[in-house]
Amino acid sequence: MPQPWSDDPIFQKYAFCNTYRVLDKLSQYLIREVIEKGPQDLQEVIFRVILFNLFTKLETWELLVHELGPLTWARYKREDYYRVLSRVRNVGMPLYTGAFQKPAPKFGFQEAHLNHLCLLEVLMEAQLPARLRNAKYLAEVYDYFLSFPSMGEFSTYQLVLNLTYTKALNFSGMDFVIAGPGASSGLGKMFGQQKLNTIKESHPDIEEELIRWLAMNQNAQFKRLGLEFTGLGPKCLPMDLVDVEHTLCEVDKYARKAHPSVKGKRLEIRAVFNPTTVTFPPIVLPKAWNSPQRKVVRIWPGPRPTKSIRYVVSKITAHRQGKNEREFRVSWFGYSKEDDTWEPERHMIEDAPAAVKEYLASIKH
8 A cells, every 4th residue: 555554644754653562573573583483492482582672672683693693591601692792882883772771780790781691691590481381470470570680660561571472471461561651651641640640649550450441442442433443463353451551652652743732751752754665574473372371361369569679699609518408608799798698509509500500610620
């Protein structure tokens, strides 16, 4: 169909994201090039998704693939990844996508990418395949990732969503949602920001409940407004919670021009729409979405999860024989030597197997 694809001057001038998150450029690349290429062992798939999610930049992923070959946890060496990333960063190539840039965790290094590699290792040493497979609710998974250093609410939610494109997380799209900053602003413009702020004081989950209501009542609202909504793919899938959350960000952007009197934190739309003649690959939906487990809605019965503190092992420095078993002296990231603790060997083998392996290898020499 030739342009223009809309008679709305705002849509003609500015760039907007797809209604469905899975159709966005990054999501399509993630599914096609990251998830469905390479070993399909669950640990390797999780490794690739987390690595991609750290930078969320196609060029960074392609650089690593070009320089290091197939990216696998089995062959992972921090020094190799650090060398490649440092070389291009030192000549001015950005490693991160601005829209998704994440604060670096504090693992004792100056460079953000080195600290992020440390976070990758900590996550991969946490026996994720079993933890994710045994989770009863998607909110549990979100709560677990949220507890790690530097994992903010919205960045954690984006990681969880990326993992739902894999067989690691077979949950319904109607299970769980977090309203990001853009969606929160969009809801404020729809229902009145002052009114929402007042309700949130006594009802902190109101934004997520509104997103759920919009998702559950979308067909009735389309009919009321005389809109023909075709849905996603050959099965005409309706919008899930994430898609409504995703679309509310675009409502916020659109309202900046359509309703400038309704004030928000941002007043302009930065991205201008530029048509391209580039041919994109055919749309792909995640193969994991075919799992029958995803048809069962499992809503977290408690309040929205909040961030708790997770202590991360820096290294093991000594051992001793305790009353019942061997104990290791553990140094913790972000804490001084005076804060070292003695921990039972069985706990360390379960929680930080790589640190145990590294220490035992060091005392053999």
